[in-house]
Amino acid sequence: MPRSSVYALRSAPGSDRKPGKRGPKTEWSDEALVVEIRTVLSESPFVGEGHRKVRARLAAKGIVAGKNRVLRLMRENGLLTPVRRGRPRGDRSHGGRIRTERPDELWGTDAARFWTRREGWCWFFGVVDHCVTDVVGWHAAKKGDRWAAPEPVRQGVHAQMGGFAKATAAGLGVRHDRGSQYRERAFQAEIKWLGIRSMPAYLGEPECNGVAERFIRTLKEECLVPERLRGAR
Known part of the structure; x- marks a missing residue:
């Protein structure tokens, strides 16, 4: 029987099938x-x-x-x-720029855990300039707490500002995520003493800290993860 005839029989008067939406009826x-x-x-x-x-x-x-x-x-x-929509957070398409025109205007900082054969799990903290993307400071520690997080900032201030004293880095901003290490009073108090503005990324928008995030991703892909895989062999 041709296919068209089957559909004709289904819709014919007296047929048991009724036209309508397919699937179980409620x-x-x-x-x-x-x-x-x-x-x-x-x-x-x-x-x-x-x-x-x-x-x-x-x-x-x-x-x-x-x-x-x-x-x-x-x-x-x-x-x-x-x-709950919350406060307006600007252009959510991230069409703006997070790069700066001059060095030492804005630094981005982020952290990552990595595995070593000798020490086990450790932490890496880095600070990257938003203009030239140079790593101005980095620090590795067994424990990634509020005491380890400021260390690369100190290194950057020493290297870029030529000293370490109150308000040495006045006018500089530090972009960071909302991790517990960066929200702690010890970290916030130290960068404030140096004259640095705390500039946390918007909640749920890691693109704000994209310079440091990209550096950490490259570090993992090129160094940390391959080294861990070689150690597993």
């Missing part, structure tokens, strides 16, 4: 399902629930509904959990 209309969704939300001990949790709670009550359907109904009826 006994719950949209209106009835919205009522059940509202009931689930009112019984929840939390302020807001997402559509995945609502669907799971419906399933626990024996009500089976597709994820996309639950999402659609909650969106149409204003039942989705409100999303």
Whole structure:
């Protein structure tokens, strides 16, 4: 039988097949399902629930509904959990520049863990100039804490500013992520004493610290990871 004849028989009057959406049919209309969704939300001990949790709670009550359907109904009826947008963070496309026009205006710092055959896990801390991408200071330590994090900054100040005293590096900014080593009072107090502005990257936007992040990535690819693999042989 030609394929077209099969479809003609399916849609012919008296056929057992009824036209409509494919897949399993549900006994719950949209209106009835919205009522059940509202009931689930009112019984929840939390302020807001997402559509995945609502669907799971419906399933626990024996009500089976597709994820996309639950999402659609909650969106149409204003039942989705409100999303906290937070403060505007500028151009999220990162179309701006993080490179500076002159050296010693902005340094970026970051850290990485690496494996050694003799010492086990160790830490590397580095500081990179945002203009010329020179490594102005680096430090390796067994413990990557708040005492190790400022060391490459000290080295950079010694080398680039010719000394180490209060306000020696006035006008310089240091870009860092929100790791615990950089948020500690010891790190923040030391760079403030040197006259350095603390410039943390925006939360969830590591591109702000892209100069140091790129250096750490290259260091891992070219030195740290290959050395670890050679040690495993």
